[in-house]
Amino acid sequence: MSRCRHWRVAVPLALALAVSAARAADPAPHDLYFSEALYHARQGEWFEALQRLDTELGQHYGLDEPKLDSLYPLIGDAEFSVGDFELNYRMHHRAGRAIKAVLEGDVPERVRNDAAYRLARIHFQKGQLVDALHALDRIRGEIPNRIRDDVEFLRANVYLATARPDDAAPILKKLQGAKDLRGFSEYNLAIAYLQEERRDDALAQLAKAGTVDASDEQTRAIRDKANLVRGTLLLEAGAYADAKGSLEQVRLDGPYSNQALLSAGWAEFSAKRVEGALVPWNILVRRDHTDPAVQEALLALPYAYGELAVHGRAAYMYSQALQAFGTELDKLDASIVSIREGKFLEALVREEIRQDKDWVVRLRSLPEAPETYYLVDLLASHDFQTALQNYLDLEDLRKRLSTWQRNFDAFEDMVAVRRAYYEPRLPDIDQNFREADSGRRVRLEQHKLLRKRMQQLLIAPRPEHLATTAERQLMARFDEIDQEIGDGTSGEEAALRERLARLRGVVMFGVKTEYHERLTRFYEHLEEASRAIDVLEAQYAAFVRTRQAAMHSYVGYEIPIRRLRTRVADAITRTDRLMARQGTVLERVAVRELQARVRRLEGYEERARYALADSYDRATKAQNGIEGE
Amino acid sequence: MPKSFTFVVVVLALIGMAGSGSARASSQEEMRSLDDQVQEIKTDVLRIAAELSQLEEQLLYPSNTQVSVFVALSSEHAFRLDAMQIHIDGQLAAHHIYSFKELDALESGGVQRIYTGNFPTGAHHMQVSVIGKLSNGEAYQRTAEFSFDKGVDPRLLGLAVAGPGAGEAIELQDW
Known part of the structure; x- marks a missing residue:
């Protein structure tokens, strides 16, 4: 049973390492919205990250030509990231679906293998070991370098979890020395040997795992654990000196320190070096009395003094232990009452706790929340942590939904104010616009005709078309005079026609000789007019846009707001209901855990009381013996 | 003598665990069922958030400004x-x-x-x-x-x- 627990603890830690290593190697994306999603993700704001990336992916797939979108070259990464974000936001179902979609898509081998690895990781975390193995079996061919070791490590862990240590061991052997898995691959190989009942190999391997170089806290912790497990195995085997050697390698300020000190004491005690046991146990009894190892030491230490026949000291320490157990039992009773009053859940949602990434650890020292002191073991279990996180996520959702619900009132006010402003003004504006618009259309038509005429003049010169108004009037007058002269053949009439022809000639001379200059001026004026037309068109477009914007600022919102309001209200109801159920389960499990601790402490208390009386008896007998002599 | 002492301690610990074994399993089952429902509501709220952010953008920051x-x-x-x-x-x-x-x-x-x-x-x-x-x-x-x-x-x-x-x-x- 203890063996199982050892590697189960090691595996999530190793996975956490693997995940962080993979993140560091992410390529820098160049899509703005994807980068914005990453900005939130890297701060652990998974909801915001998912919201941004979901929207971006939705828009990308809605494009007519997605290849032109900046997300296109990063689409594989984006799909993976969605899965990753969902995984981190504890949405395993959606994460699994997202990754399966990548697996079934037309993607390069490297990408498919990456997806299969992520899917396997999800299944493993959910305890779906057959599915995890199936996903790992889909990995073939090119594997991205950054996950190569992680894939094999995961495979070995799945084999260990399915009691196939003979399959796990060769894989873990190959991973010995892998930089990102330092300590974990060594430790898990030892567990594989233990599963294979190769005790000596396991001890040797634990010795290796217990001496790895460690530059980070996780590796130091697994190194401590290796030394603790080795020491415990040696202690059980009666190799007390070696056991003590291993146990002394465990750091005094690490998470396994208490258990190591306790076992080191037992190693000395069992080797008949009772004085040697006093040292670690004396350190231990001064530590936090909520720890089971410390509580055991509170009994073990006076027991050792009794063995050394220092019965007075033993009796004193038993009475101290009794006092400590009494205090702890009071604390536990108070905690159970407090939990039943709902204070545990209140403590969980306190903001100052959630600001800290180690909030689970900090819960233990939370002021005015005694109920959390004894829950550290419980808090370490995967299911309870998931339930706790879910409770916090629900609280977060509830806050968001409540804010949105309040926002709807503001939105409706905003729409109403805009409507009240625009609606009375728009009819007059529209009337003025229609009048101005008819003038605009006339000018546009005129401009179009003039352009056409210019084109014709460029093809076939027609000087009379560029005659001035005065010239045109003169020519019209000449035509009238010509009609008045009529067809007469008299000499006077002939002389008049000749004069008229000369006058026409004078006018036409000007028209024809100045044609090119006039054509140039016509062109220049036409260009000026074109510029004015452009300004007119821009003003028209600006007006239309502004008119549309004014309309869009208050039209078409009522139905979406009403629908969203209903959906938000429904979501609030569901969230409240789920929170209540989740909270009840958490409280029940927490109370049960505390009750188990109460029972254990009551057992200790009974033993201490019995041992105290026994010590007094022995001390009295010893005293009487001295007096008798 | 030391072994008997350790034995008592271990037995006490085991009593505590054995007593809650089946209850713990049912709690785990319940937690997993709740976990599924929490995932569902997260999906729904994310959908609402996406629609709401579009609505907010149209209402508060229209594209022309x-x-x-x-x-x-x-x-x-x-x-x-x-x-x-x-x-x-x-x-x-x-x-x-x-x-x-x-x-x-x-x-x-x-x-x-x-x-x-x-x-x-x-x-x-x-x-x-x-x-x-x-x-x-x-x-x-x-x-x-x-x-x-x-x-x-x-x-x-x-x-x-x-x-x-x-x-x-x-x-x-x-x-």
């Missing part, structure tokens, strides 16, 4: 960014003090949307000031001024912050 400013740290940035202040057309648009987590997110390639607001079409002026610390502990401060045009489409402005000794300390990029 929308201007957004984003901040990225240049890969060669040589200082620790502590704060940034942005004025547009002489008005304070954004003032942000960076937390450790935010800086970490920027340094690993994230892009921060620091401001979204409404401006009419035409030419505008933006003043950007950054405050930070150099690796030798000295204070670092820089101000840069930029002009930009706002057309009829949403305008996305990117500020790439590099700090000293790496080309432009603050660069305006069109995204």
